[in-house]
Amino acid sequence: MLVYLQVKNIALIDEINLNLHGHLNIFSGETGAGKSMLIDSIQFAIGNRTSKQIIRKGEQSAYVKLVFSDQNALWFLEELGIPYSNNEIILERTLYISGRTVYKINNIISNRAQVKQLASLLIDIYGQHEPQSLLDPSKHLIMLDNFGDVELKNLKQEYQQTYQKWHQVTKEMENIEIDERKKLQLKDMLNFQIEEIEQHNFQKDEESMLNEQYTTLSHAEKILMQCQKAYEFLGEDVVGSAIQNIRDISHINTQLKEFFSQLNSIEAQLQDVTFEIRRYIDSIEYSPQLLQDVQNRLDVIYRMKQKYGNSIEEILQFKNNAILQLDEIMNAEENQQDLNNQKQILENQLLELAQQLSKKRKEIVGQIEIQIEKHLRDLQMPHAKFRVSIKEISSFNKNGKDDIEFMICTNLGTDVAPLAKIASGGEISRVMLAIKTIFVLEDSIGTVIFDEIDTGISGVTAQKVAEKLALISRNTQVICITHLPQICAMGDKNYLIEKNVVEEHTKTSLIELVENQIINELCRLMGGIITNSTKESAKEIKLLADKFKKNI
Numbered sequence: 067m068l069v070y071l072q073v074k075n076i077a078l079i080d081e082i083n084l085n086l087h088g089h090l091n092i093f094s095g096e097t098g099a100g101k102s103m104l105i106d107s108i109q110f111a112i113g114n115r116t117s118k119q120i121i122r123k124g125e126q127s128a129y130v131k132l133v134f135s136d137q138n139a140l141w142f143l144e145e146l147g148i149p150y151s152n153n154e155i156i157l158e159r160t161l162y163i164s165g166r167t168v169y170k171i172n173n174i175i176s177n178r179a180q181v182k183q184l185a186s187l188l189i190d191i192y193g194q195h196e197p198q199s200l201l202d203p204s205k206h207l208i209m210l211d212n213f214g215d216v217e218l219k220n221l222k223q224e225y226q227q228t229y230q231k232w233h234q235v236t237k238e239m240e241n242i243e244i245d246e247r248k249k250l251q252l253k254d255m256l257n258f259q260i261e262e263i264e265q266h267n268f269q270k271d272e273e274s275m276l277n278e279q280y281t282t283l284s285h286a287e288k289i290l291m292q293c294q295k296a297y298e299f300l301g302e303d304v305v306g307s308a309i310q311n312i313r314d315i316s317h318i319n320t321q322l323k324e325f326f327s328q329l330n331s332i333e334a335q336l337q338d339v340t341f342e343i344r345r346y347i348d349s350i351e352y353s354p355q356l357l358q359d360v361q362n363r364l365d366v367i368y369r370m371k372q373k374y375g376n377s378i379e380e381i382l383q384f385k386n387n388a389i390l391q392l393d394e395i396m397n398a399e400e401n402q403q404d405l406n407n408q409k410q411i412l413e414n415q416l417l418e419l420a421q422q423l424s425k426k427r428k429e430i431v432g433q434i435e436i437q438i439e440k441h442l443r444d445l446q447m448p449h450a451k452f453r454v455s456i457k458e459i460s461s462f463n464k465n466g467k468d469d470i471e472f473m474i475c476t477n478l479g480t481d482v483a484p485l486a487k488i489a490s491g492g493e494i495s496r497v498m499l500a501i502k503t504i505f506v507l508e509d510s511i512g513t514v515i516f517d518e519i520d521t522g523i524s525g526v527t528a529q530k531v532a533e534k535l536a537l538i539s540r541n542t543q544v545i546c547i548t549h550l551p552q553i554c555a556m557g558d559k560n561y562l563i564e565k566n567v568v569e570e571h572t573k574t575s576l577i578e579l580v581e582n583q584i585i586n587e588l589c590r591l592m593g594g595i596i597t598n599s600t601k602e603s604a605k606e607i608k609l610l611a612d613k614f615k616k617n618i
Contacts, residue, residue, distance in 0.1 A: 067512045067543035068189065070133035073107045075122035078565065078574040090539035092557030093547045093576075094587055101547045101563050103574055105191065105517050108132065111159050112185035113178045118165050125163075132157045136512045139187040148174050155188065157181060189513040192498045200472075200498050201486040207470040209505050210427055210454065213434060218426040222465070225419040229464055232412040239405045249395060256392045259374070263385040266366060268378045273367050276360055283357040286350055293347050300340040305333045413462075420466040427468060428456060434504065441500035441534065446527035447493070449478045452500075472501070495519040496531070502542075503534045514538065515545040520553055532556040536615050551591040551604070555611040560584050584608065 071084040082104075095101050110116055111130035121128040134155040143150050148171055158170040159181070169176045171184060190200070200209075211222055282289065309329045316326035367378065374384040431454045442450040453473040461467070473482040476493050488494050495516060502514065520531060532553040538544055539558065548554055560579040565572060579587060588604035589596040 067135055068132060068545070069135050070131070071108070072129075072131040073104075074129040075125040076107045076110065076120055076128050076130065077103050077122060078572055079103055079107070080122065080573050080575075082576050084561070084576065086543070086545070087559035088543055089558040090536055090556060091543070091545045092554050092560045093545070093563055094549065094554050094560070094591065095563035096565070097549075102517070104563065104576075105515060105547065108189070108515065109191065110161070111157050112189065113159070113169070113182040116161070118161060118163055121161060121163055127160055127162045129160045130158070134188050134512065136188055138510045138512065139184060142184050142187060143172065146171070146174075146176075146180060148172050148176075155184070157185065188511070189515065190511050191515040192495050192502075192517065192519070200501055201494075203471040203484065203486065206454075206472050206485075207465050207468060209501075210430070210434070210470055211465070213505060214426060214430050218423070218430070221419065221422055221426060225416065225423055225466060226464055228412060228415050228419060229462060232409065232416055232462070235405055235409045235412060239402065239409065253392065253395055256388045256395075259388050260385055260392070263370065263374065263381055266370065268367070268370075268381060270378055270382070273364070273378055276364050276367070280357070280360045280364060282350075283360060290347060290350060293343055297340060297343050297347065300336060300343070305329060305336055309333060416462050417467075420462065420468075423466045424456065424458070424468050427470070431456065437504045438500050441503050442497065444527070444530040444534070445496040445500060446523055447476055447496060450474060450476045450497075451482055452497075453482045496523075499531065499534050499538075502538055511542065513543045513545065517547050519546060520548050520550045524550070528552040532611065533614055536611070537618060540618050549591060551588045551607055552611070554584075554591055555588055555604075555607045556615065557584075558615075560587065562587060 067088055068086050069088075071082070071086065073079050073082040075081075093101055093104060106116075106120070107130050110120065110128070111132045134157070135153050136155055137153045139155060140150060140153065143155065150172055154172075156170070156172050158168075158173075160168045162168075167178075169178060169181045171181065192200075211218060214222075309326070312322065312326045312329060316323045370381050371377065374381040434454060435452050438452040439450060442448075442452065451474065455469075455471045455473050457469045458467050459469045472485040474485055474488065474497060475482045476488065476497075485497065488497060496519070499516065499519060516535065519535070520528060523531060528550045529552045532550070532555070535544055535546055535553060536556045546553060546557075554560065560583075562577050562579055562583070563574060564577070565574050567573075577583075585601055585604045585608065586596055588607060589600040592600055592603060
């Protein structure tokens with residue numbers, strides 16, 4: 067429910083801070099006092115389009131804050147990743163004179179679409195030509211099912227669980243179903259790619275080895291010449307001659323002995339190196355053809371890298387993936403047949419459950435039509451006919467195979483038509499009130515606003531409207547703007563909206579009425595003159611209203 071409302075600089079409103087009652091909140095005031103501005107402010111906060119002309123003259127921005135306490139909409143905050151505490155949901159909107167708008171949900175910057183979607187879970191506004199949830203045919207089936215008994219609800223739950231399984235199987239089939247021509251094209255392409263990679267018999271380290279070989283072959287002539295010279299120099303055995311000279315004197319002192327030892331070690335190493343250089347010279351196999359063969363192999367690797375990856379490892383991985391994909395296609399027919407069998411079984415179950423759902427819905431339609439027509443007669447619509455249209459649709463959805471829409475005609479001699487096509491705002495409000503009255507216990511919307519609910523009614527009808535508002539407000543918070551004393555008397559909290567001139571500026575203000583002020587307001591609504599007689603009548607209306615609420 068809406069627990070707190072703050073409005074700043076909206077039209078003639080300077081600032082209003084309001085704590086609302088959990089049941090029936092009644093707003094009244096003289097014509098032109100600005101009652102509609104209250105609704106406009108709430109509409110503003112929940113994302114309805116407006117212009118910067120709504121900003122109070124001389125101010126730079128307009129601001130509205132709504133604070134709700136509603137655990138049924140917290141899942142939406144969780145989906146958005148918005149934190150909350152104590153079931154509190156705060157909507158804020160600021161409109162600047164530049165035209166820029168800032169929306170916030172629980173102090174987190176949000177966008178208009180998010181605010182509107184969240185608001186649709188929190189509040190309904192029924193007024194002339196407003197987009198009301200009860201006029202949305204997509205919600206009629208849900209409302210009808212909520213009116214049903216435990217058997218219907220359990221049946222629907224079983225259906226939806228089965229539908230979820232069917233939807234999952236259908237999605238899996240869509241993922242593996244490929245057009246036959248595309249399937250053949252893909253198989254041919256995969257086979258070609260696999261064969262092309264396999265025919266080259268790539269080895270993981272091959273490219274680096276070929277690059278090294280290519281570099282060596284490219285410089286083979288120079289390598290052979292330089293290595294041959296080095297070998298010849300080493301063959302002169304200069305170190306051996308030095309050893310002969312040192313050997314004869316190595317016994318004279320320790321340092322000469324060390325020289326002799328080092329030279330022996332060097333001679334051994336030089337012999338090893340000389341041997342390895344000789345082997346290396348003999349191993350070099352150079353020919354222009356071999357160099358060309360290495361170049362051709364590197365060219366093949368380069369072309370394949372352009373097609374299949376940045377390295378031989380990636381090319382081989384591409385081949386492995388292609389093999390897996392080809393296996394999937396080859397196994398798809400078998401998998402598809404299994405899924406087809408599962409889907410057929412689930413569709414048979416869905417069809418049976420959908421038929422049972424449809425039967426249960428048709429059983430409760432008559433009760434709904436009778437009850438709503440009774441309420442409409444109470445609301446001075448004696449010729450109204452309310453019907454629930456149930457049509458079978460061709461495919462399954464999460465609610466079955468029924469398309470449900472509320473239909474109505476309000477005058478004799480006319481045919482029933484979709485509820486959304488009612489032209490009169492006053493009729494819309496009363497029809498909504500009748501529907502809301504029978505669905506109230508199952509509705510998850512926490513706050514309902516009725517504007518223009520009392521247009522064109524009086525007397526007994528006014529009393530019936532007041533009673534229905536009180537009945538709805540026991541389960542759902544109701545905010546109602548009225549000019550009828552019977553409705554005003556039924557309020558759990560009453561507010562007076564006034565327009566005053568302060569320092570040559572017109573401003574709208576709002577005050578909460580206490581008991582004596584409520585009586586005076588009832589007198590004003592009854593005729594405008596406060597006398598002992600009107601006070602007694604007002605007290606009697608208030609007493610009857612309190613008695614009715616006590617017995618609900």
